Amino acid sequence: MATLVTTRREFLVGTGALVVSFSLTPGALAQTAGKKKPVAPTEVDTFLAIARDGTVTMYTGKVDIGTGIRAALPQMVAEELDVRLDRVKMVEGDTALTPDQGPTWGSLSIQIAGVQIRQAAATARKALIELAVQKLGMPSADLAVREGVVFVRAEPHRRVAYGDLIGDQDFNLKVDPAAPLKNPKDYTIVSQPVPRPDIPGKVTGTHTYMHDFRVPGMLHARVVRPPAIGATLERVDEASVRRIKGVKVVRQNDFLAVVAESEWAAVKAARALKATWSKWEGLPEPAKLWEHVRNTPVAKDDVAANVGNAKTAMAGAAKTLKATYDFAIHTHGSMGPACAVADVRDGKAEIWSPSQAPHWLKREVAVTLQMDPANVHIQYLDGAGCYGRNGHEDCTADAALISKLIGKPVRVQWSREDEHGWDPKGPPTLLELRAGLDAAGSVVAWESELWVPKADLTEWPRTLAATHARIPQKEAINPGNIHRNLDVSYPFPNQHSVAHRLASTPFRPSWIRTPGRMQNSYANEAFLDECAAAVGADPVEYRLRHLTDPRGIAVLRAAAMRANWQPRPAPNRDQSGPIAKGRGVAYVKYENTRTYVAGVAEVEVNKQTGAIRCTRFVVAHDCGLIINPDGVRAQVEGNIIQTVSRTLKEEVKWNRSRVTSVDWASYPILRFPEVPEVVIELINRLNEPPWGVGEPAACLPPPAISNAVFDAIGVRLRSVPYTPAKVKAALGAKA
Amino acid sequence: MVTLVVNGKSHRLDVEPDTPLLYVLRDNLGLHGPKFGCGLAQCGSCTVLMDGKAVRSCTFAVSKVGQGKIVTLEGLGTPAKPHPIQQAFIDEQAAQCGYCVNGMIMQTAAFLGARRNPSERDIRQALADNLCRCGTHQRIIAAVKRAAVLMGKGA
Ligand code: FES
Ligand code: FES
Numbered sequence: 001m002a003t004l005v006t007t008r009r010e011f012l013v014g015t016g017a018l019v020v021s022f023s024l025t026p027g028a029l030a031q032t033a034g035k036k037k038p039v040a041p042t043e044v045d046t047f048l049a050i051a052r053d054g055t056v057t058m059y060t061g062k063v064d065i066g067t068g069i070r071a072a073l074p075q076m077v078a079e080e081l082d083v084r085l086d087r088v089k090m091v092e093g094d095t096a097l098t099p100d101q102g103p104t105w106g107s108l109s110i111q112i113a114g115v116q117i118r119q120a121a122a123t124a125r126k127a128l129i130e131l132a133v134q135k136l137g138m139p140s141a142d143l144a145v146r147e148g149v150v151f152v153r154a155e156p157h158r159r160v161a162y163g164d165l166i167g168d169q170d171f172n173l174k175v176d177p178a179a180p181l182k183n184p185k186d187y188t189i190v191s192q193p194v195p196r197p198d199i200p201g202k203v204t205g206t207h208t209y210m211h212d213f214r215v216p217g218m219l220h221a222r223v224v225r226p227p228a229i230g231a232t233l234e235r236v237d238e239a240s241v242r243r244i245k246g247v248k249v250v251r252q253n254d255f256l257a258v259v260a261e262s263e264w265a266a267v268k269a270a271r272a273l274k275a276t277w278s279k280w281e282g283l284p285e286p287a288k289l290w291e292h293v294r295n296t297p298v299a300k301d302d303v304a305a306n307v308g309n310a311k312t313a314m315a316g317a318a319k320t321l322k323a324t325y326d327f328a329i330h331t332h333g334s335m336g337p338a339c340a341v342a343d344v345r346d347g348k349a350e351i352w353s354p355s356q357a358p359h360w361l362k363r364e365v366a367v368t369l370q371m372d373p374a375n376v377h378i379q380y381l382d383g384a385g386c387y388g389r390n391g392h393e394d395c396t397a398d399a400a401l402i403s404k405l406i407g408k409p410v411r412v413q414w415s416r417e418d419e420h421g422w423d424p425k426g427p428p429t430l431l432e433l434r435a436g437l438d439a440a441g442s443v444v445a446w447e448s449e450l451w452v453p454k455a456d457l458t459e460w461p462r463t464l465a466a467t468h469a470r471i472p473q474k475e476a477i478n479p480g481n482i483h484r485n486l487d488v489s490y491p492f493p494n495q496h497s498v499a500h501r502l503a504s505t506p507f508r509p510s511w512i513r514t515p516g517r518m519q520n521s522y523a524n525e526a527f528l529d530e531c532a533a534a535v536g537a538d539p540v541e542y543r544l545r546h547l548t549d550p551r552g553i554a555v556l557r558a559a560a561m562r563a564n565w566q567p568r569p570a571p572n573r574d575q576s577g578p579i580a581k582g583r584g585v586a587y588v589k590y591e592n593t594r595t596y597v598a599g600v601a602e603v604e605v606n607k608q609t610g611a612i613r614c615t616r617f618v619v620a621h622d623c624g625l626i627i628n629p630d631g632v633r634a635q636v637e638g639n640i641i642q643t644v645s646r647t648l649k650e651e652v653k654w655n656r657s658r659v660t661s662v663d664w665a666s667y668p669i670l671r672f673p674e675v676p677e678v679v680i681e682l683i684n685r686l687n688e689p690p691w692g693v694g695e696p697a698a699c700l701p702p703p704a705i706s707n708a709v710f711d712a713i714g715v716r717l718r719s720v721p722y723t724p725a726k727v728k729a730a731l732g733a734k735a
Numbered sequence: 736m737v738t739l740v741v742n743g744k745s746h747r748l749d750v751e752p753d754t755p756l757l758y759v760l761r762d763n764l765g766l767h768g769p770k771f772g773c774g775l776a777q778c779g780s781c782t783v784l785m786d787g788k789a790v791r792s793c794t795f796a797v798s799k800v801g802q803g804k805i806v807t808l809e810g811l812g813t814p815a816k817p818h819p820i821q822q823a824f825i826d827e828q829a830a831q832c833g834y835c836v837n838g839m840i841m842q843t844a845a846f847l848g849a850r851r852n853p854s855e856r857d858i859r860q861a862l863a864d865n866l867c868r869c870g871t872h873q874r875i876i877a878a879v880k881r882a883a884v885l886m887g888k889g890a
Contacts, residue, residue: 066832066869195828202833203824203840204817205768205808212767245751263762264754267774335772335780335834335868384772385832385869416773630828634874638831641870664777664866672859675872 035170041099044127044171047120048077052167054148056081056088058117061101062109063093064198065356065386066638067694068631069109071196075627076114079189080121080182081128082145083162093358093380103357105388105511106481107692110627111594114690122179124171131165184625184686191684193630198382210354210381211339211413218341218409220263221402222270224256225422226468228280228657229507240274249273250405255469257402259410267415281656284506290326293430296502299454305487308494310436313445317436320445321534325433325523327702327720328651330426331661332512333669336384337419338395342402343409344369349376353396354383360460361393367473368397368466369404387642388480389461389510391423397463417662424461424510425652427453427479431523436494441535443546445494448523452482452516453509454501461510479509481591482516485699488524489589490546507652507659513642514698517591522720525586525703529570530716538567539585539707549589551622555596555683556587558620562681563600570711580605584707590696596622599640599700602676603708607731610724613674614644614705619697620681624688632693637678639697645670647702651721737797741766742810752798756790757781759797760807768808768837772866779838779865783807789845808837811844820844823882824875831869838865843879853883 037059038046049057058077064070074088091097101113129140132150136143136158144153151159184190201207226233233254241247241258247269250257258269284292314320341352349369355361358378366373383392391414399412414422429452436445459476466473483499532542540560547553559565563583572582582605587598602616617640626632649668653661661667706717715730739746741764748763755774760766760783772780774793781793784806812818817825820840830836839862846853846861853861858879867875 068831195825196830199825199828199830199833200814200817200821202830203808203821203836204812204814205766205837206814207833209767209770209834211771212761262750262754262758264751264758333868335778335832335866336770337772382832384770384834387868413771416775416777634828634831634871637873638870641872642868645870663775664773665775669866669868670872671864671866672862672872672876673856675859678873 037097039097039099041101041116042174044120044123044173044175046099047117048124048171050162050166052163054083054087054161054163056083057091058088059091059098060113060117061093061098061359062104062113063356063358063380064382065104067109068196068628068634070198071194072110072627072631073114073117075189075194076118077121079187080118081125081148083148085189085194087148095358095362095378100359103360105356107590107595107694107696109694110690111692114627118181119177119179120175122181123173123176126176126179127171127173128162128165132160135160135165187686191626191629191686194628195630208381209336210352210383211336213341213352213381214411215341215343215409218411219259219261219406220266221250221257221259221399221410221412222266222415223398223412223418224258224270224273224275225418226254226277228277230280230282231277233275233277235276237274241269241272244269244272248406250402252401252405252469255401255465257398259402259406263413283654283656285656286654289428290430292506293428293451293502296504298500299503300501302483302499302501303497304483304499305495305497307492310445310447310494310496313494314434314436314447317445318439319437319534320434321530322432322434323527323530323716323718325431325526325718327429327519327522329428329507330512330646330650331420331652331667332387332390332423333667334384334386334390334419337414337416338391339383339411339413340392340396340399341409341411342396342399344400344404345407347371347375349400351376351378351396351400352381353378353392354381354386355392355396356386356389357393361396364393364460364463365397365400368463368471369400370471387513388515389424391419393460394422394464397465401465401469420662420667421659422464425507426512426515427505427507427509429516429519431520433523433527435527435531437531437535441537443490443492443531446488446492448486448497450483450486450499450520451502452499453477453479453505454503455479455482457481461508477505477509479505480511480515482519484591485517485520485524485588487592489552489587489592491548492546514695517695518643518699518702521586521588521699522702525588526706526716526718529584529703529707529710533570533710536569538569540565541567543585543587551596552587552589555620555622556598558681558683559598559600559618560585562620562679563618565600570707571714572711575713578607580607580712582708582710582712584704584709584711586700586703586707588696588699590692590699594691595693595696597696597700599697599704601701601704601708603705603712605709605712605727607713610727610731612648612705612709612722612727614648614676614701616679617644617676617701617704618679619700620683621693621697622683622685623691623693623696624685625690626682626684627690629682629684632682633680635693636680636697639695640678640701641670641675643698643701644676644705647705647720647722649721737800739797739800739805741805742807750797752796754797755793756783756795756797756800756805757792760792766807766809770834770837772834778835779842780835782838782841782865784841784845787845787848789842808840811840819885820847820882823878823885826881827874827878829871829874829878831871835865835867835871839867839875843882847883847886853879855880
C-alpha cells in the first residue's frame with residue numbers, strides 16, 4: 001500500500017509542544033534502587049521502563065544530532081505500546097544507561113535502533129496484557145488498550161493502567177523477536193506529522209546545548225595547534241602569556257594547551273602563546289592532487305559488481321563512452337565548533353560530549369587517557385548539527401587529556417579555525433567510467449573504477465590529542481563505507497566495478513553525510529546522462545528503459561511528474577541569452593538495498609560569469625514506512641540544500657603544511673539568496689520496513705545539477721565543486 | 736567594571752574591557768541564546784539586538800556597548816510565552832540542530848522591526864549573512880513570512 005503524503009502543517013492533535021527533559025546525571029528512572037540498569041540489547045529493561053504514573057522512559061544509544069529522532073523514536077514506542085506520545089520520554093547517548101546501538105550514522109537510527117526498540121515495546125505490550133489477564137480475570141482476546149490503560153472490551157469500566165501493572169518494576173524479559181507488531185492499518189501515531197519536542201527550547205535559548213553546559217570548579221581550555229600538520233613542538237615560551245591573568249600552560253610532548261578561569265583569557269592566551277615548532281611540508285601540491293591520488297599505493301581492490309562479462313560486451317558494443325569524475329575534499333562545517341567538558345580525577349572520567357558515537361567515544365577516550373573503558377562515562381549533549389565524524393570526538397579527547405593533566409574539570413571550545421582546519425575530512429574521490437551501448441542505444445556494458453582510501457571499518461580515526469601527546473594508538477584510517485553505490489542501481493547485463501583502496505590519503509579522513517555513496521552516485525548518474533545524450537534519448541525515459549524495480553520506477557515517475565518534466569533529449573536547443581536554463585534528473589536506490597530517491601534539478605547558468613544557480617530541486621522519496629512525515633521532509637530539505645552547497649561551492653584548500661580554508665570566507669557555503677526551492681513528494685509504504693532518510697537524497701544534487709548544466713549550456717561538469725571558473729573553462733573548451 | 740543593560744536589567748560586571756560581548760552574555764550572565772559560531776562576524780550565530788539593531792556580539796568588545804540596550808533571544812520570549820517570531824519558528828518547525836536559530840531570530844527581529852510586508856526576496860537578502868549548515872533555510876524563510884503576519888506586518 002502506498003499513499004502520498006503532501007501536507008505537513010497539520011500536526012498530530014494532542015501532542016502539544018511537550019518538552020522532553022533528559023536527565024544530565026544518571027537518574028534512577030524506574031529502576032530498582034541499587035540495581036544496575038541493563039544495557040544489553042537482548043533485554044526489554046534495556047530499552048523501556050514504565051513508572052507508576054504511567055510515564056514511559058525509552059533508552060537509546062542513538063542521539064538526536066539534529067535529525068529529529070527525539071520525535072520519531074518515541075512515536076514508534078507510543079504506537080506499539082498504545083500510550084500517549086507525550087507520556088514517552090527519551091534518554092539518549094548516556095553510556096551508563098543506554099544500549100550501544102552503534103554510532104548515529106548511515107541513516108540507521110530508525111531502520112536499526114527504532115526497529116529494535118519497537119520490538120522491545122511489542123514484547124512489553126504482550127507482557128502487560130498477560131499481567132492484565134490475571135488482574136482482570138478475562139482472556140486476552142476480550143481486552144483492549146487505550147492510552148496505557150488495559151480494559152475489558154465489553155465492560156470498559158473494568159480496567160487497569162500500565163503503571164499499576166508494572167510501575168517502577170523491571171520487566172525481567174528478553175526481547176521476543178516473535179512478539180506480534182501492531183497492524184499498520186491501525187496506526188494512529190506513526191506516519192502522522194509530529195512536532196519536535198526540542199524546538200521550543202531551542203528557539204527561546206532555554207535548551208541546554210553542549211556549549212552551554214558547565215560544572216562547578218571548571219576551567220576553560222584552548223588547544224594550541226601546530227602551524228603544520230605534522231610539526232613537532234620544540235620550545236614553549238611560557239613568559240609570553242604571563243601578563244594574561246590566571247593562565248596555565250599545559251603540555252605533553254607535541255600537545256600544547258592553555259587553561260584559564262575565564263574563557264576570554266584562555267582565548268587570548270592561546271593566541272599569544274609563543275611556541276617554536278619544527279618545519280613540516282608533507283601535504284601534496286594542491287594543483288597535483290589527482291596525480292597524487294593516482295600514484296598512491298593501492299592497499300587492495302574491492303570488486304563492487306561483477307555481472308556477465310563487461311570486457312567482452314564492451315568490445316562488441318556499437319558505441320562506447322568514457323569519462324573521469326572527481327570530487328573535492330570537504331569539511332563538515334558544523335555551525336558551532338566542537339565543545340566538550342571532562343572531569344578526569346581519581347582514575348575515573350566523567351565526560352560530556354556532543355559526539356554522534358558516545359559508546360565508541362568511550363573506548364577512544366580510554367585510549368587517550370590510558371584508562372580502562374569501564375571507568376569512562378560519557379553523556380551526550382546536543383552540539384551543532386553533525387553530519388558525520390567532525391571535530392566532536394577530537395575535542396572531547398582534548399578535554400579529557402587536559403583534565404587528566406591538571407586534575408580539574410575542563411571545558412574545551414574549539415575555534416572556527418580548529419574546526420575547519422582540524423576536523424577529519426571527506427577524502428578526495430576519483431572515478432573513471434566506461435560504457436558500451438548496443439545498436440538501440442541501451443547500455444550493454446558498464447565498467448567503473450574508484451580511487452578512495454582504504455577503511456578499517458571497526459576503527460575510529462586517530463584522535464589529535466593522542467597523536468600530539470604521543471600516546472600509543474592503533475594506526476587506522478576509516479572514511480566509512482565509501483565503496484557503496486559504486487555498483488549501479490540498474491540491472492545492466494554486463495558490469496564490472498572495482499574500488500582501488502588506497503593505503504593513504506592526504507588528510508585524516510572520516511565520513512561526511514552520504515560518504516562515498518554521494519560521490520559514486522554522482523559519477524554513475526552523470527555518466528548515464530552522457531549515455532542518454534549520446535543516443536539522443538530523453539534522460540528520464542532512458543533511465544526508465546533500463547529499470548525493472550517497480551519502486552524505483554515509481555519514484556522516478558513521481559519526481560518527473562512533480563517537476564512537470566516534458567520528454568526531450570538534452571541539451572536544450574535554446575541556449576541563447578546571457579542566462580541559460582536547464583533541467584537534470586538523477587535516480588538512486590540507496591546502497592542498492594534501501595531507500596529510493598529521484599530528483600530533478602532546475603538551474604540557471606550565467607554564461608558570462610560562469611555562475612550556476614540551482615533555483616528549484618524536486619525530490620521523490622520512498623523510504624518504506626514513514627514514521628514522522630515532517631521529520632522526513634526536514635531531512636530531505638537538509639540533504640538537498642547542504643549538498644547543493646557542497647556541489648557548487650565547497651572545496652578544502654591547503655598548502656604543503658596545513659589547511660588554509662579555515663573560516664567561512666575561505667570555505668564559502670550556500671547563502672539564503674542562493675538556496676533553491678525544495679519540492680518534496682513522499683511515498684509512504686505502510687507495510688514495508690522503515691528505512692533511513694538522513695542521507696539518501698544527498699546523492700541527487702551532484703549528478704542532477706551536472707546534468708542540468710549540460711541541458712542549459714551543452715557542457716559536462718565532471719569535477720565537484722562546479723565553480724564559475726570550471727564552467728567558463730568548459731565553455732571555452734567547447735567554443 | 737562595566738555596566739550593561741541586558742533584557743531590561745542592569746548589571747555591573749568585573750570583566751576585561753576587551754572581552755567580546757558574547758562571552759560576557761554567555762559566561763557571566765548565563766544567557767545561552769546567543770551562540771559561538773565563528774568569533775569572526777561571519778556566521779551570525781551570536782547575534783543580539785543593540786538598540787534594536789542586529790549586532791554580532793562575538794566581535795563586539797563589551798567596553799564599546801556603553802549605554803546601548805541589549806536584547807538577547809531570552810529577552811524576546813519564553814517557551815510558555817514565546818515572541819511571535821519564536822512562535823513562527825515553532826509553527827514552521829524551523830530548526831534542525833537549531834544552532835543557527837538564535838541568529839536567524841535576532842536578525843529577523845531587527846529586520847521586521849524596520850520593515851513592512853517583506854517579500855521572499857527581501858527576507859533572503861535580510862538573512863544573507865546568517866549561515867545555516869543543516870539546510871533549514873526553506874523553513875526559516877517560511878517562519879519569517881509567518882512572523883511578519885503574526886506581528887501584523889504582513890500583507
Ligand atoms: S559567532 Fe559571531 S558571527 Fe559567527
Ligand atoms: S539548523 Fe543547524 S545550522 Fe541551522
